Amino acid sequence: MRHYLAGLGILIAAISSEASGAGPAALEAGSVWKNQRGSTMRITQLDQQTGAMSGNFVTAVGCGAGRERPLAGFFNQGALVFAVTFQECGSATAWTGTLNPAGDQITTLWHLARGGEAKWDSIIAGADQFTRQ
Secondary structure, three states: HHHHHHHHHHHHHHHHHHHHHHOOOOOOOOEEEEEEEEEEEEEEEEEOOEEEEEEEEOOOOOOOOOOOOEEEEEEEOEEEEEEEEHHHEEEEEEEEEOOOOOOEEEEEEEEEEEEEEEOOOOOEEEEEEEEOO
16 A cells, blocks of 8 residues: 555656646747857747748758758747748758757758659658757
8 A cells, every 4th residue: 555655746747847847948039059060040020929930941962062051940839840942942941850858959850842753762851850059
């Protein structure tokens, strides 16, 4: 019986601590993030009502490296999605991921689609880890 009560006490404490917590980490306008490849994402606007966000992205690799381009996306309770078009490269990339509870890392999966004739490698995928700067 003591083990049951002890377990129940731990469960209640965990639920209470979760309920009193600040909830999911927040993403803020003005925040800057860098991934493991050196690419940078800057969130310039974030509508707290709708979660709509915008900013800019500078890739450090591949076609268009070093050029700033607009990004658009959404943030919702720790989940986010954003997309960037690479006009001169004929491609677009979308990232989907989560902001960790500490609010200092975003883990994403991405898909890059190339325009033109559909080929076996027209869509490629990968993962990025963004760290708050």
